[in-house]
Amino acid sequence: MLYTDQTGRRVNIPSPPQRIVSLVPSQTELLYDLGADVAGITKFCIHPEEWFRTKTRVGGTKQVKFDVIASLQPDLIIANKEENEKEQVESLAKDYPVWVSDIHTLDDALDMIVSLGDILARHHAAQQLAQNIRGRFDLLQPLKTAVPTAYFIWRDPWMVAGGDTFIHQMLRACGLRNVFEDIPRYPSVSLPQLAASACKLVLLSSEPYPFKEKHIGEIREYLPDADILLVDGEMFSWYGSRLLHAPGYFNDLLDPLR
8 A cells, every 4th residue: 555654755565564674763662562563673672672682683773784674575664764864765765665754743753653553554553642642741741931951962072952853842842942942953062052052951861872970060060050960862752652651751850840
């Protein structure tokens, strides 16, 4: 059957596919929670642990192993515009059906969940999941006064989430104002830039760079009066079924700031 992915490409996919390769960690977890199965995953697809330990690994999100994918003979590959390399996706699409997600907002994520549910013949489960996620975000209690915030994803160089990212949308949902919202993607910034931004809250993500307590001190030198917190990056950047848990996590995170 023909399906349209989130980049507007028309993809002919068997109904339902039987040998799926997922190149996107958050969507791998989604497939599991929808009751589907996969033949291959990336080395970063750590959820569920059962699949991480037993499924064939096809490389990373940026460096896939074409020979391993070929050995699995997939009838569907699930990729993402941001997380996977365009050239690799285009090369795979010459030989296999590749459905590409493109997630910037919560609505995009819910649309992706429902669309994959249709493709996987898991329509009811996907619809229910999307409704549950929407309902929990409706219960999220954002800060009434926006707090100027920087969200770091990397060190050496220091990199933050810009204004056209899914992370930015999650910050907005929390009532946090991204001080780097005028810069696209994931820009490199210096700590003096950070100090000049009037930032009052710094969030250090657990992924892709594993920030630790020792990194708080480095930023404290430049922002002695700011709140600096270690946060679960999966809650801010995973746009599959993990979104069910994000609003509760955000409420707990925000409570001391209210």
